[in-house]
Every structure is written in structure tokens, then in C-alpha cells.
Amino acid sequence: MPDDEPAGADADAGVEEGNTDGADRGTAAEGLDDVDPDQLRPVIASGELEDGDRVIAEIDGREIAVFRVNGELYALLNYCTHQGGPVCEGLLSGTLGMDEDGTFTWDREGKVIACPWHGWEFDITDGYHLASERYRIPTYPVTERDGQIYVVL
């Protein structure tokens, strides 16, 4: 097992859908002005998803979670790349980081999801596992238009 691989990792556990190419660590909501309306899948009315909340919806046969954090929307597949657990049902929190001078800080509050099965942690803004970029939950573009939140598939 490589040094950066989390304990209990299954190297073949990755899934091949959504945004998993790992080419960049951009958010799921970039560049949505020119989206084909046929690609928009309604998830929930804007007013029903408060800041700090999440909703999990079945969309085209996939369970996809949409989170609203600090006014931004993020969408992830509800499927853990460890052993397939319902990762988006886990605790949403932050993580311990460190400043350049070695001081511990609390980072990414409200943007780290811990899978309820074995505790693997992922950044909901890009789907990456906190300890290894080898593991990533598929993310989806998400947008809000005319009082409705949509995932783009």
C-alpha cells in the first residue's frame, strides 16, 4: 500500500462517473452560464435548502447530495470511494490544519464530510479525500435559477 493511502483502502473502489478526473481541484459550480437546459435536473426549491443544510435526492438513478455552505452549493455522489457507504449522510464539519508557523488552525468548517461507515473524510468542494488525492467522490455542477436548485448531468 502506498504511503499516502488511507487505512483499509481498496485501490479498485473508485467509481467512474461525475467529475473524478482529478485534473484540477476546482469547485463543482464553475462555468455554468452556457449549460444546455436539457442537462438541468431539479433537486429542491431554493428556499427549502438553508445554509448549512443538505438534501439527498435520487436523480437519473443516482443518489446525489446537494449542500449549501456559506451561500455556495456543492453536489456529490452519495457513494463513498472506500466501500460504497452513504458518505453524504455523515457528519459535516471541518478539519485541523496548520499555519506556516506551525500553529494549528481549524479549517474548512462545514466543508468536510465524514463517511458514517468508517470515517473517511472528504472535502465537499471538490470531492477529494483529505489524506489522499487518489480517492475522490464524484462531484457535479450545481446551479440555482429562478428559485430552484439544479444539478447538471
Ligand code: FES
Ligand atoms: S465506506 Fe468506509 S469510509 Fe465510507
